[in-house]
Amino acid sequence: MTRQPTLQDVAQAAGVSIATASRVLNGSASATSRTVGPHLRARVLDAARRLHYTANAQAQALARSSNPLVGLLLHDIADPYFSLIASGVLAVAEEYRMRVVIASTGTDPDVAAAHLAALRGQRAQAAILVGSRTTSDAGEARLAEEVEQFTAADGRAACVGQPGLPAHTLCPDNTGGGAAVGRHFRGRSSVAVVAGPGRLQTVRDRLHGFRSGLGRLEDTLVEADFSRDGGYRAAQAVPADTTAAFVMSDVMATGFCTGLRDRGLRIPQDVWVAGFGDVPSVRDLSPALTTVRLPLVEMGARALTLALGEERPQTIGVPAELVVRGSSGA
Amino acid sequence: MTRQPTLQDVAQAAGVSIATASRVLNGSASATSRTVGPHLRARVLDAARRLHYTANAQAQALARSSNPLVGLLLHDIADPYFSLIASGVLAVAEEYRMRVVIASTGTDPDVAAAHLAALRGQRAQAAILVGSRTTSDAGEARLAEEVEQFTAADGRAACVGQPGLPAHTLCPDNTGGGAAVGRHFRGRSSVAVVAGPGRLQTVRDRLHGFRSGLGRLEDTLVEADFSRDGGYRAAQAVPADTTAAFVMSDVMATGFCTGLRDRGLRIPQDVWVAGFGDVPSVRDLSPALTTVRLPLVEMGARALTLALGEERPQTIGVPAELVVRGSSGA
DNA sequence: CTGTTAGCGCTTTCAA
DNA sequence: TTGAAAGCGCTAACAG
Numbered sequence: 095m096t097r098q099p100t101l102q103d104v105a106q107a108a109g110v111s112i113a114t115a116s117r118v119l120n121g122s123a124s125a126t127s128r129t130v131g132p133h134l135r136a137r138v139l140d141a142a143r144r145l146h147y148t149a150n151a152q153a154q155a156l157a158r159s160s161n162p163l164v165g166l167l168l169h170d171i172a173d174p175y176f177s178l179i180a181s182g183v184l185a186v187a188e189e190y191r192m193r194v195v196i197a198s199t200g201t202d203p204d205v206a207a208a209h210l211a212a213l214r215g216q217r218a219q220a221a222i223l224v225g226s227r228t229t230s231d232a233g234e235a236r237l238a239e240e241v242e243q244f245t246a247a248d249g250r251a252a253c254v255g256q257p258g259l260p261a262h263t264l265c266p267d268n269t270g271g272g273a274a275v276g277r278h279f280r281g282r283s284s285v286a287v288v289a290g291p292g293r294l295q296t297v298r299d300r301l302h303g304f305r306s307g308l309g310r311l312e313d314t315l316v317e318a319d320f321s322r323d324g325g326y327r328a329a330q331a332v333p334a335d336t337t338a339a340f341v342m343s344d345v346m347a348t349g350f351c352t353g354l355r356d357r358g359l360r361i362p363q364d365v366w367v368a369g370f371g372d373v374p375s376v377r378d379l380s381p382a383l384t385t386v387r388l389p390l391v392e393m394g395a396r397a398l399t400l401a402l403g404e405e406r407p408q409t410i411g412v413p414a415e416l417v418v419r420g421s422s423g424a
Numbered sequence: 425m426t427r428q429p430t431l432q433d434v435a436q437a438a439g440v441s442i443a444t445a446s447r448v449l450n451g452s453a454s455a456t457s458r459t460v461g462p463h464l465r466a467r468v469l470d471a472a473r474r475l476h477y478t479a480n481a482q483a484q485a486l487a488r489s490s491n492p493l494v495g496l497l498l499h500d501i502a503d504p505y506f507s508l509i510a511s512g513v514l515a516v517a518e519e520y521r522m523r524v525v526i527a528s529t530g531t532d533p534d535v536a537a538a539h540l541a542a543l544r545g546q547r548a549q550a551a552i553l554v555g556s557r558t559t560s561d562a563g564e565a566r567l568a569e570e571v572e573q574f575t576a577a578d579g580r581a582a583c584v585g586q587p588g589l590p591a592h593t594l595c596p597d598n599t600g601g602g603a604a605v606g607r608h609f610r611g612r613s614s615v616a617v618v619a620g621p622g623r624l625q626t627v628r629d630r631l632h633g634f635r636s637g638l639g640r641l642e643d644t645l646v647e648a649d650f651s652r653d654g655g656y657r658a659a660q661a662v663p664a665d666t667t668a669a670f671v672m673s674d675v676m677a678t679g680f681c682t683g684l685r686d687r688g689l690r691i692p693q694d695v696w697v698a699g700f701g702d703v704p705s706v707r708d709l710s711p712a713l714t715t716v717r718l719p720l721v722e723m724g725a726r727a728l729t730l731a732l733g734e735e736r737p738q739t740i741g742v743p744a745e746l747v748v749r750g751s752s753g754a
Numbered sequence: 755c756t757g758t759t760a761g762c763g764c765t766t767t768c769a770a
Numbered sequence: 771t772t773g774a775a776a777g778c779g780c781t782a783a784c785a786g
């Protein structure tokens with residue numbers, strides 16, 4: 095490799111000291127950096143351009159002991175629920191001119207904890223944890239511990255999901271959203287719920303809300319992973335006389351509807367279906383999917399804004415709104 | 425903030441030299457690092473744990489002059505086409521235990537070039553550029569120049585899209601895929617094409633392939649952005665007597681189908697529709713969408729594997745396979 | 755097997 | 771306004 099030009103090289107080429115070169119090239123916005131004469135300044139800029147100089151971000155981070163970096167940890171980037179949130183995070187990061195390192199952690203809090211430790215190693219200024227808390231108390235405790243380490247190292251953490259972590263929290267109204275679906279389903283004779291993994295707090299909240307909204311408990315519970323195919327399979331597992339199904343994510347619901355249809359059941363004549371999240375594509379199913387709207391992109395944006403802005407951890411509720419469409423008779 | 429513990433602190437706490445601490449904590453896998461006595465080793469590990477020590481990744485990168493980092497530049501993470509590719513990249517990065525910094529660049533080559541320069545500044549080992557080349561010769565030239573700088577700095581670059589950059593290239597068969605749709609549409613009387621922005625090479629390739637497959641040129645061309653709503657609007661813009669429409673992305677096609685339906689046209693009785701990409705959700709449209717399958721997740725995985733593995737830039741074709749479904753009469 | 759020490763490239767006082 | 775020099779935290783020879 096052609097060794098990367100260093101500030102040293104630029105300074106030399108411009109015939110100035112390395113300090114001067116630093117001031118004109120990477121000088122912080124602070125007033126003290128503008129103090130370079132126009133003549134030298136021009137020479138430095140010119141030399142930098144000629145050499146294709148780019149500051150070594152590591153060295154800068156080390157010297158400044160701060161790194162314009164935010165970590166984004168989410169369950170699965172291939173799921174639109176998460177990629178939409180990610181898109182909001184990226185937009186804000188761009189505004190703040192921060193880089194973002196991303197990782198898919200799955201649902202294991204220990205994996206998230208490990209990544210968070212790595213982020214601390216990178217001296218990231220912020221970390222956004224997107225996804226559900228779990229019922230693994232031990233795991234959650236370790237994650238919380240790691241969040242505290244991160245915060246102690248002057249990092250800002252924000253979580254999109256349930257409260258429970260010592261960090262900013264954006265808390266979608268899973269219970270309320272579930273309840274709205276439950277109320278909407280009142281009067282339907284035989285109700286099924288397609289849930290995600292039971293260890294996820296999100297799943298519990300949505301289920302609990304749903305049942306309280308429905309006003310009774312006789313539902314059939316089918317557990318699936320949060321995938322399209324999981325939803326499809328769940329449609330085979332549901333009782334034949336089901337007249338309404340609450341599927342806990344839009345991605346699952348999408349597969350679920352197809353599964354139902356392949357089984358000869360009609361939506362909504364035979365079965366009402368409702369999802370959760372309101373990702374864009376569910377409007378285009380036929381019939382369009384009734385679902386609970388979450389402002390996903392904004393949630394991502396908000397989470398980073400919060401992390402970067404607010405000093406004291408805040409918990410902020412995010413309203414979840416039932417959107418009734420054709421899949422439940424609209 | 426509680427100052428982060430340094431290697432110094434750990435060494436002190438363990439009563440050993442900083443070198444020893446370094447060897448046990450961050451020692452490269454090379455044989456020379458295992459040479460620490462079990463006794464001291466244990467003391468160091470213990471001290472590190474007590475202090476919650478995490479190596480400063482910046483300092484490490486600087487000292488080692490290499491950074492286990494890959495950059496991922498794509499048009500729009502909210503689009504499943506890209507998020508699926510991203511998911512493949514993340515999986516491989518995880519295997520290699522590399523971090524990935526991600527950025528949405530839109531379609532402007534200069535934005536990508538700027539991000540690439542930043543990646544060079546971070547001494548990233550690899551960069552994956554996902555997205556179409558454009559017809560902006562000047563912009564592409566600047567991007568190519570930047571790729572060369574990146575490579576010169578010992579970085580590996582891989583591109584998912586068209587050839588044209590001095591890097592590894594994973595080249596989906598856009599022309600062939602388009603042609604397959606064209607052949608499939610032969611015999612349909614009035615054909616429309618919903619294209620993305622004309623400045624994208626991908627769009628040109630798919631269109632060119634389509635026309636050659638169709639065997640004639642009298643199609644109606646509607647240009648839209650690559651969004652769901654763009655597809656929906658395009659459905660209003662297409663001639664009323666259209667009997668077949670090739671929509672150049674699945675996301676657009678998804679909205680397009682709804683637009684057509686809202687306009688009173690039936691799929692496939694009145695209009696055949698085909699998309700491109702085969703993202704998971706299009707199987708669940710009714711009728712299911714005919715489309716051109718691209719192995720998106722694998723493409724992402726392959727791109728990074730290639731970048732990390734192969735020295736000499738290679739161009740690899742990725743087959744695109746027509747999948748006929750209900751939206752075109754299957 | 756362990757410790758000393760010279761950098762890695764940049765920022766930032768402190769003097770001049 | 772400019773330059774000299776002391777680190778930032780860690781790695782990697784080189785000595786012992």
